[in-house]
Amino acid sequence: MNAKWMIGMVASVSLAVLAMPVQAAKADAALDAKTAEIVKRDFRDKGIAKADRVIQDELQAKCSQYLDKLPPKLKLKLETEQAESLKFPADGNMMGDWKAGEKLAQDGSGMTWSDKADKPAGGNCYNCHRLSTKEISYGTIGPSLMNYGKIRGNGEDIQRHVYGHIYNAKAYNACANMPRFGYRGVLTEANIKDLVALLLDPESPVNK
Amino acid sequence: MGNPMKIRASVKDGVTEVKVLMQHEMATGLGKDAEGALIPAWFITEVKAQHQGRTVMEAQWGQSISKNPYVVFRFKGGAAGEKVTVTWIDNKGDSRIDEAVISA
Amino acid sequence: MRTSNVSKAILVLALAASHMALAAETEVSDSDRIAQYREMISDGNPADFDEMAGETLWKTPGGPNKASLETCDLGKGAGVVKGVYTALPRYFKDTGKVQDLESRLLTCMTTIQGIPEEAITAKPFNSDKKKSDISSLATYVVGQSKGMKMKVSVRHPKEKEAYEIGKRIFNYRAGPYDFACSTCHATSNVRIRLQDLPNFNVKKDAQSAYSSWPAYRVSQGQTRSFQWRLNDCFRQQRFPEPKFVSEATIDLAMFLAVSANGVEYAGPGLKR
Numbered sequence: 001m002n003a004k005w006m007i008g009m010v011a012s013v014s015l016a017v018l019a020m021p022v023q024a025a026k027a028d029a030a031l032d033a034k035t036a037e038i039v040k041r042d043f044r045d046k047g048i049a050k051a052d053r054v055i056q057d058e059l060q061a062k063c064s065q066y067l068d069k070l071p072p073k074l075k076l077k078l079e080t081e082q083a084e085s086l087k088f089p090a091d092g093n094m095m096g097d098w099k100a101g102e103k104l105a106q107d108g109s110g111m112t113w114s115d116k117a118d119k120p121a122g123g124n125c126y127n128c129h130r131l132s133t134k135e136i137s138y139g140t141i142g143p144s145l146m147n148y149g150k151i152r153g154n155g156e157d158i159q160r161h162v163y164g165h166i167y168n169a170k171a172y173n174a175c176a177n178m179p180r181f182g183y184r185g186v187l188t189e190a191n192i193k194d195l196v197a198l199l200l201d202p203e204s205p206v207n208k
Numbered sequence: 209m210g211n212p213m214k215i216r217a218s219v220k221d222g223v224t225e226v227k228v229l230m231q232h233e234m235a236t237g238l239g240k241d242a243e244g245a246l247i248p249a250w251f252i253t254e255v256k257a258q259h260q261g262r263t264v265m266e267a268q269w270g271q272s273i274s275k276n277p278y279v280v281f282r283f284k285g286g287a288a289g290e291k292v293t294v295t296w297i298d299n300k301g302d303s304r305i306d307e308a309v310i311s312a
Numbered sequence: 313m314r315t316s317n318v319s320k321a322i323l324v325l326a327l328a329a330s331h332m333a334l335a336a337e338t339e340v341s342d343s344d345r346i347a348q349y350r351e352m353i354s355d356g357n358p359a360d361f362d363e364m365a366g367e368t369l370w371k372t373p374g375g376p377n378k379a380s381l382e383t384c385d386l387g388k389g390a391g392v393v394k395g396v397y398t399a400l401p402r403y404f405k406d407t408g409k410v411q412d413l414e415s416r417l418l419t420c421m422t423t424i425q426g427i428p429e430e431a432i433t434a435k436p437f438n439s440d441k442k443k444s445d446i447s448s449l450a451t452y453v454v455g456q457s458k459g460m461k462m463k464v465s466v467r468h469p470k471e472k473e474a475y476e477i478g479k480r481i482f483n484y485r486a487g488p489y490d491f492a493c494s495t496c497h498a499t500s501n502v503r504i505r506l507q508d509l510p511n512f513n514v515k516k517d518a519q520s521a522y523s524s525w526p527a528y529r530v531s532q533g534q535t536r537s538f539q540w541r542l543n544d545c546f547r548q549q550r551f552p553e554p555k556f557v558s559e560a561t562i563d564l565a566m567f568l569a570v571s572a573n574g575v576e577y578a579g580p581g582l583k584r
Contacts, residue, residue, distance in 0.1 A: 031473075035480040042560035043546075046553035053487040053552050060485040064492060067483055111488050111550045127504050139504045141496065170490075179489035186488060214360055229356040233533075241440070275533040278356030 032065060047113035059170060068175035075174045083171035085183045086164050094159040094196050101198030102205065104191055105131055111186060121186045123195055128177070131198065132205035141177060149200035150207040162196045210296065210304035217292045217310040224286030224310055226257060226265075228294050229278050236271040252277065254297045259286055288312040343508055350582065359451055359528035359580035362443075362535040366452025369445055375425025384420035386413070386453065397457035398577060401566045403468040410474040412565045414539045415557035417449050433556045437543070438534040447537045451526055454579045462523065462577055464569040471566065478567025481560060482512065491549040493564075512571050522572035527581035535580065538565060 039054050059078050062070060070078070088094065101123075110121020125131060128142035138144075152158050165172060167182030181187040187195075198204050211231035217224055230252070237249025249271065257265040264283035286292070293307040370381045370393070386396040387404070401412040407419060414436070421427045438444050466472045485492040493512070496504060500511040510521035526537045536544075542561050546554050554561050 031476050032480060035477050035484065038477060038560050038563070039481065039484060039486075042555050042558035043552045044555060049487075049547075049550065049552040051552045053550070054484075056484070056486050060490055063490075064480070064483050064485045067494070067498075112547050113553060114547060137505050140502045141499070141504060141509075177495050179491070184488045211361070212364070214356075216355075227355055229358065229360065231358065231361050274530075276358040276361075278353060280356075 048111070048115060048117050049113035059174060063175040066175075070174055078174040079171055082168050082174065082180075082183075085168055085180075086171055087167065087182065087189075088160065088163060089189055089193065094156075094163045094193055095154075095200065096190060096193030096195075096197045098194065098197040098201040098204035098206075101194035101196075102132065104187075104194055105198060106135075120188075120191075123181070123187060123191065124179070125195070133208060134205055145199055145206065147207055149202060149204065152200075154200035154202070159196055159200060162199050163192055166192045166195055210298070210302050213294060213296075213304060213306040215292065215294055215306055215308035217286070217308045219286045219288060219310050219312065223282050223284055224259070224292070225280065225282045226292055226294075226308070227278070227280045228257075229276065230296060230304075231276055232296075232298065234271075234273055234275045234277065238271075250298065250300060252296045252298045254295075255279070256295045257281070257283075258293045258295075259283065260290065264292075286310050342506060346584070349584075353530075354582055357528055357580065357582045359455075359526070359535045359582065362438075362448045362451035362528075363455045363580065364452075365443065366448035366450070366455075369449050370452060375421065375427040377424065377426035379424050379426075381417075381420050381424060381449070384417075384424060386416055386420075393453055393456045395457050395460050397454045397579075398460050398462050399464060401471075401474065401562055401569060402465060403470045409559075410468075410470050410562055410566060412538070412557065412562045413450050413453060414446060414537060415562055417446050417453070418557055421446065421449075436556045437537065437540045440533070447526075447535065447540070450537050451535050451580050454526055454577070457577045458579065460577055462519075462569065462573050462575050464566070464573055466566075466570060474563045474566040475570055477559075478563035478565070481564045482567055487550040489550045491551075493545065493549075495549075512568060515571070515574075518568070518571035519575035522568055523575045523578045524581035524583070526579055527583045530582070530584050 036056070040051075043051055043054050045051050056064065059082065062074060062078065066074075104123040105125035107122020108124045108127050109115055109119070110124070115121070125145075126135060126138050128139040130138040130140070130144040130146045133146055148162075149158075165178075166187070168180045169176045169178035170180055170183075179186060182189075182192055199206055201207070213231070214229040215226065217226045219225075232252055233250055234252065235247050235250040237246070239247045241247055251271055251273065252269050255265070255267040255269060256263055264285075265281045267279075269277075288310055290310050291307050292310060293305060295303065295305045297303045370384075373380045382391045384391065385404075385406075386393065387399050387402050388394075388396050397413060400416070401410050403410050404416065404419075411419065418429065418432055421432055422429050432446055435442065436444055436446055438447050466475045482493045482497075485495070496502075496509050497512045499509075500514055500517070502509055510517035512518045512521070525541050526535060528535045539556060539561060542564060543554060543556075546552075
């Protein structure tokens with residue numbers, strides 16, 4: 001065992017160690033690709049849920065890959081792209097009827113394969129959020145929205161913020177858990193206006 | 209003959225506790241199937257438990273008892289090794305008898 | 313009137329004690345009460361009947377080949393049922409793939425009994441109209457692992473790969489709502505409406521969730537298998553339907569099972 005041999009050994013071990021993250025990344029990418037293949041093959045049409053739903057768009061693929069913790073540049077890029085999809089009401093009126101909004105918030109149906117195509121989707125809101133001060137059956141996946149308008153007021157800025165958030169939450173936070181209700185056509189413009197009213201109208205149970 | 213019941217009976221300090229799990233649809237007659245048609249009422253109307261020829265529990269049930277009923281009751285007396293018999297009759301005239309041995 | 317100091321002290325203590333008792337009483341959470349309810353009815357689990365039916369199906373000759381399933385190898389040798397669920401999913405040499413319990417039962421029902429695959433996979437879950445044989449068989453088999461420690465292996469390269477892919481499926485965001493399993497099951501102490509959600513990245517949560525399935529669902533009046541649980545999760549995620557015992561479902565089951573390793577299996581369970 002001489003110096004040359006030692007140097008050779010150290011060099012090859014170092015190279016091997018340096019190559020490991022590259023190898024790991026390659027293996028990761030291969031598994032990611034295989035997963036997408038398997039998912040595409042193993043899911044099928046049922047009711048209104050068509051098989052092509054499993055094809056990810058860039059945002060879904062990146063959030064999956066990074067387990068929702070995106071590198072800052074990528075996060076900004078995706079949020080900017082999502083913001084381009086934001087569509088606000090043409091007449092500038094963003095507040096609808098809070099009574100209709102509460103009904104919508106309580107309705108967790110829609111878009112599953114057991115839902116009928118002609119029945120409009122609900123907002124699913126109470127599944128994840130606290131809203132009305134009187135409703136105790138609320139989820140905690142999302143932040144509490146109780147007293148939202150009472151705390152933040154209901155000026156045009158806030159209306160725009162709420163409307164935009166319901167339309168496409170990913171414009172504000174790329175990997176948010178919240179669905180893109182407006183952008184994906186789950187809720188209509190009228191629906192979203194009613195939900196804005198639910199959050200901001202002083203008469204709404206959310207603010208009483 | 210209806211579906212078998214699962215009966216467990218045990219005695220402690222002179223009181224026998226009996227736990228009965230029954231298999232029965234207990235349809236109220238108000239429910240609807242996937243096509244929207246009413247599902248006919250089908251439920252247990254009478255339950256009787258006996259120990260050494262003596263009726264220790266009797267029940268008249270209706271539509272509000274839920275599917276696969278689970279009932280627990282106690283009676284004074286009974287000893288390990290003795291039998292408890294449970295019978296049910298439903299509104300279609302079907303019935304079921306099962307027995308269990310009281311454990312210590 | 314003068315009250316003695318001693319009786320005053322006793323009065324204060326009594327008031328304090330009753331106040332504490334009241335406070336303790338109001339400390340019981342909704343989760344606690346649901347747990348209490350579950351304990352009270354745990355003795356009368358209608359899944360017991362599915363187990364009984366499954367045992368009969370295992371031992372009775374059936375199918376075009378008029379054969380019983382008693383030569384079926386679920387991972388611990390032909391006919392061995394005791395403890396097999398603690399080691400599933402796993403790699404099987406004869407099929408060359410990783411299989412979960414329902415997939416393996418399908419293999420045996422088709423190869424040993426000669427039942428056409430379509431006849432089983434067309435309606436693999438219990439319904440009010442008809443009970444599923446493969447579901448009853450699965451309930452019987454898991455019951456034979458009750459009280460035993462879960463020990464799912466990832467030693468075989470195909471098992472390791474199944475785990476890796478399952479983990480990716482768990483985090484796979486897709487569909488109109490962008491939901492993945494992780495959307496609901498990767499955060500601690502959150503709930504959907506009033507239903508507490510297990511965080512599968514936390515061992516304790518994963519263990520208590522995984523070890524309680526399959527289970528009798530009181531609200532549905534049926535025993536629900538593990539493939540059913542995955543199927544219904546995907547429905548609520550707004551995904552299309554996963555094919556019964558497909559590789560996607562088995563890989564996902566592998567990931568979930570491994571995350572629960574070490575837990576004492578408690579099924580078949582009972583849920584609201």
